[in-house]
Amino acid sequence: MDSFNLKAKQKRTAGQKHGDLRIVLLREGLSLLDSQGVEGVTIRAVARNAGVAHSAPANHFPSKRVMLTAIAAKIFAELADLTIEAVTDLADKPEQAIQAFAETCFQFAFDPPNRYQLLWQRQLIDQDDPALATEMDRVYSALLSLLRQDQVKHRVDIETDAIAIWSMIHGYISMRLDGNFVAAKDAVTNLPRHKAILLSLIDGIYYRDS
Amino acid sequence: MDSFNLKAKQKRTAGQKHGDLRIVLLREGLSLLDSQGVEGVTIRAVARNAGVAHSAPANHFPSKRVMLTAIAAKIFAELADLTIEAVTDLADKPEQAIQAFAETCFQFAFDPPNRYQLLWQRQLIDQDDPALATEMDRVYSALLSLLRQDQVKHRVDIETDAIAIWSMIHGYISMRLDGNFVAAKDAVTNLPRHKAILLSLIDGIYYRDS
DNA sequence: GTGTTAAAATGGACAGTGTCAGTTTAAGGA
């Protein structure tokens, strides 16, 4: 009933009913993504769940594409935070760092299973969006700097190694999310398959020419 | 004007105006996929291009999903033919065979760029469709039998190696098609990057423990 | 030839979508 409420009021610009509809819309969009998949995230459904008119989101997102891009940026930011944290303090153990990086991506992609897929749907989001690109670069840079820090003589370009690692991680996740692979253990190593597939690649990178 | 025409007529069932609208629809659908991407493939657009009413396709495909699945099966069949042909006569040269298999996938995915993507859109097609699954298995089996034929002692399960190879191929293609990677040459080997990324993996598979 | 029949093609309708236009509401500054 005093300065606190006053401040809150002062932050609201003219015409606003919610404190900040944009934040509410992003939250409801993410909720719909988790519960119904990306096709459940319609402008009108988001507006319904937020309790506003079907055209209210247009004031905050000029198109559905922009709204989905904003949701994807949030998801990317979370992935970037997790991967960067996972490889911290593993700079001198590149093989472990690669495994930790990959493991983080796997867990992130499989746990709430609809989020990861949105990140790569070019028809739905604008991958040139600056906010999105920044977060995407943070993930890729984490992997790249991890390879730069170690002392191994790379037979191919460091960027090629990074692309190889990322391609395998992303490819395996994509196939799993599409339902083409199932979670399984490798028959020889008894490791979960997502760990086992990295073995050959890491061997190829770190033990070649030896 | 004789038995040949008669046979053609006898094949047509009652009510048909086109010789076989189903085939025409699949052709127009593929054409729209190539020219406008998967979002251009609407039932009504396919019907328009085929010169029939918007509801005519319903007689041949009970839903859009089924129609897209049929298109995807055609695409998969072509990929299967190409990959199987590519590894023929390379049974005793597994490394070359992997490269040939991968190269075929790359070319197929990049040349008309919209076809490959449809194959993995679970929201759009039914990957449990028998016709589709059969063609999908032909591709995977080509890779799997290629690994089974050679005499290398695998440190991991053969299926794990197959999944690793396929994950990398599929992951790289996906990222390229999404616009996240660009065609480039590896700075060290001077190979196209899509060839270079396979090097580490093949090294890891065929030269480990040596 | 003449009906009969059943598949195929038709036009119309429906709910849902993204987007746009015009209108109303409400907060903050003059």
Added chain:
DNA sequence: TCCTTAAACTGACACTGTCCATTTTAACAC
């Protein structure tokens, strides 16, 4: 107190996939 302006509203539009009743069409039995 009035005015400005951003936000939210109602309503409409074209488009989509899907369903419906109807009509057309070609093969078959007689």
